[in-house]
Amino acid sequence: MANEALLTTEGLTAGYGAVPIVYGVDIIARRCEVTVIVGPNGAGKSTLLRAIVGEIPVLAGRVRLNGAEVQGMPSNRLVRLGMAYVPQVANVFPSLTVRENLEMGGFRRKSGVKEKISEMCDLFPDLKEALKKTAQNLSGGQRNMLALARGLMSDPTVLIVDEPTAGLSPRYEAVVWDHIVRVKETGVAVIAVEQNTRRALQGADWAYVLVLGRRRLEGTGAELLGNEEMVQMYIGKRGTVAAVANATGTQEEADRESEVGSKP
Amino acid sequence: MSQFFETAGFGLVTASIIALSAVGLSLQFGVSNVPNFAHGEFLTLAAYGLYVGQQLTGSLLIGALIGVVVGGIAAYLVNLLVVEPFVKKGARVVVLLISTTGVSLIVENALGGFFGNTNQIVALPQPVAHHLGPFIWTTTDLLVMLTAVVAITGLYLVLRFTKLGKAQRAVADNRVLARACGINTEQVVAITWVAAGVLGALAGISLATSGGSFGPGLGFGFLLVTFSAAIIGGIGKPFGALVGALIVGLVTEWSAFYVSSGYKQVFALSTLVLALLFRPSGLFTTLRGPAVD
Numbered sequence: 001m002a003n004e005a006l007l008t009t010e011g012l013t014a015g016y017g018a019v020p021i022v023y024g025v026d027i028i029a030r031r032c033e034v035t036v037i038v039g040p041n042g043a044g045k046s047t048l049l050r051a052i053v054g055e056i057p058v059l060a061g062r063v064r065l066n067g068a069e070v071q072g073m074p075s076n077r078l079v080r081l082g083m084a085y086v087p088q089v090a091n092v093f094p095s096l097t098v099r100e101n102l103e104m105g106g107f108r109r110k111s112g113v114k115e116k117i118s119e120m121c122d123l124f125p126d127l128k129e130a131l132k133k134t135a136q137n138l139s140g141g142q143r144n145m146l147a148l149a150r151g152l153m154s155d156p157t158v159l160i161v162d163e164p165t166a167g168l169s170p171r172y173e174a175v176v177w178d179h180i181v182r183v184k185e186t187g188v189a190v191i192a193v194e195q196n197t198r199r200a201l202q203g204a205d206w207a208y209v210l211v212l213g214r215r216r217l218e219g220t221g222a223e224l225l226g227n228e229e230m231v232q233m234y235i236g237k238r239g240t241v242a243a244v245a246n247a248t249g250t251q252e253e254a255d256r257e258s259e260v261g262s263k264p
Numbered sequence: 265m266s267q268f269f270e271t272a273g274f275g276l277v278t279a280s281i282i283a284l285s286a287v288g289l290s291l292q293f294g295v296s297n298v299p300n301f302a303h304g305e306f307l308t309l310a311a312y313g314l315y316v317g318q319q320l321t322g323s324l325l326i327g328a329l330i331g332v333v334v335g336g337i338a339a340y341l342v343n344l345l346v347v348e349p350f351v352k353k354g355a356r357v358v359v360l361l362i363s364t365t366g367v368s369l370i371v372e373n374a375l376g377g378f379f380g381n382t383n384q385i386v387a388l389p390q391p392v393a394h395h396l397g398p399f400i401w402t403t404t405d406l407l408v409m410l411t412a413v414v415a416i417t418g419l420y421l422v423l424r425f426t427k428l429g430k431a432q433r434a435v436a437d438n439r440v441l442a443r444a445c446g447i448n449t450e451q452v453v454a455i456t457w458v459a460a461g462v463l464g465a466l467a468g469i470s471l472a473t474s475g476g477s478f479g480p481g482l483g484f485g486f487l488l489v490t491f492s493a494a495i496i497g498g499i500g501k502p503f504g505a506l507v508g509a510l511i512v513g514l515v516t517e518w519s520a521f522y523v524s525s526g527y528k529q530v531f532a533l534s535t536l537v538l539a540l541l542f543r544p545s546g547l548f549t550t551l552r553g554p555a556v557d
């Protein structure tokens with residue numbers, strides 16, 4: 001029996017100004033599951049997330065959070081309803097210390113901010129040593145961990161992360177995914193957009209493929225991973241690069257190489 | 265040499281007034297990311313608040329309190345009625361520049377129309393001179409400096425340690441992310457405007473009482489030194505503005521003494537130009553590092 005759906009979109013159409021970037025997208029994110037959205041650069045993955053979290057206007061369709069219709073609601077109110085969002089870029093407050101960043105993540109908490117911060121420090125030991133540093137002085141990996149921890153400070157029921165491992169070394173990438181899996185196990189519905197398709201599909205309980213703003217495919221991570229044609233056709237550059245590189249190296253390496261290549 | 269220090273003493277008083285005004289302006293710009301060319305009117309309106317309050321009650325202190333309230337309300341309204349509507353429509357900076365300048369002109373002319381363009385006199389007790397080391401200050405001078413120290417220290421403590429202050433800094437860093445943290449960013453911005461209005465009001469009240477009289481152009485005439493100090497300090501960094509104010513305050517008073525008091529504004533602007541030649545984004549560029557990613 002499927003887990004309870006905590007967040008759904010129905011026919012979600014959104015963009016910047018009046019021009020849609022994503023068209024009629026339906027997704028479901030369930031409790032205790034990682035729902036992954038993959039697709040080529042510019043497919044509209046970040047745009048879809050921004051519309052869900054209330055950062056840009058919804059042109060048509062619905063977003064349901066824990067049963068309530070929330071499309072068009074500003075993001076600060078969605079936090080109170082259990083949503084947390086970790087953007088792809090600019091995902092920390094650079095001039096605030098690590099501790100202050102975490103405090104901001106727990107801004108809506110009535111109590112237990114201190115306890116939650118020490119919980120985050122246990123979860124991400126790197127942050128513990130850096131609590132007094134300003135976020136702009138963190139390494140890329142530490143910054144992404146801080147961004148994730150900041151998102152968790154509000155005890156969300158739905159956690160939405162946009163490319164949590166972009167630009168990270170393989171070691172950090174593994175650590176971050178480890179944490180994402182641990183977060184879902186606490187009863188959270190996680191929605192993750194990920195550049196590294198293979199990695200993402202490995203961690204996914206359910207995955208959607210977004211191409212040119214439309215949902216093209218869905219399935220369990222394993223199903224889509226096994227579908228070489230899907231990788232060839234819809235992951236575009238990455239798929240091709242990976243396939244070519246596969247002749248000389250492992251798939252993992254190929255993915256990472258294309259990752260580095262595609263991110264300036 | 266003694267005159268050098270006496271002049272420096274005036275410079276510190278002037279710097280205190282500039283600091284109040286520039287710290288407010290810089291704070292408001294940092295948090296809301298909107299330039300406000302009507303900032304001078306917070307000073308002017310507060311001075312008229314002081315004047316009217318004193319006329320009605322006979323008390324300088326009550327007049328000053330009224331002035332502060334007037335400055336805070338004026339700032340709240342400028343944000344609510346002029347700036348926010350433009351920001352919501354995605355107006356460019358130049359539109360805000362023009363519209364806030366328009367507000368400034370309207371306020372100045374309305375005050376001139378209502379109170380007349382002649383100067384108003386602030387009734388002050390007989391000045392008493394205090395010799396402190398090489399400096400000579402009147403009681404008013406000392407009160408002005410004390411006000412600046414208390415107000416700016418208070419602001420520092422709020423920004424550094426309170427939930428509101430941290431939220432203000434968070435909004436200044438990244439408004440979108442602040443909203444995603446559950447912060448009501450519109451409210452934080454509005455509160456920041458009020459704070460800027462109150463600081464500007466303290467500057468206006470200080471300016472009116474140090475000068476003894478003022479007219480409708482009081483704040484507008486002070487805008488250039490305010491912007492100079494704020495920009496030298498790195499606009500958007502309130503505590504940089506403090507240092508900018510010290511520099512501009514001392515330079516203008518020394519220039520007034522050694523060159524001519526007619527050139528105060530010229531020297532303020534020259535200081536700004538010189539500072540920008542060497543540090544194009546202000547002296548305190550390191551306070552906020554490069555944008556993330």
Ligand SMILES: Nc1ncnc2c1ncn2[C@@H]1O[C@H](COP(=O)(O)OP(=O)(O)OP(=O)(O)O)[C@@H](O)[C@H]1O
Nearest residue numbers: 016021039040041042043044045046047048088195
């Ligand atoms: N702020 C914006 N204003 C206008 N158009 C935008 C904006 N941000 C993105 N776009 C456009 O929307 C389209 C989708 O961009 P989006 O960032 O959602 O893609 P993505 O799938 O997240 O890509 P990536 O893998 O590079 O992160 C692109 O064509 C992009 O140029």
Ligand SMILES: [Mg+2]
Nearest residue numbers: 045046047088
């Ligand atoms: Mg993206």
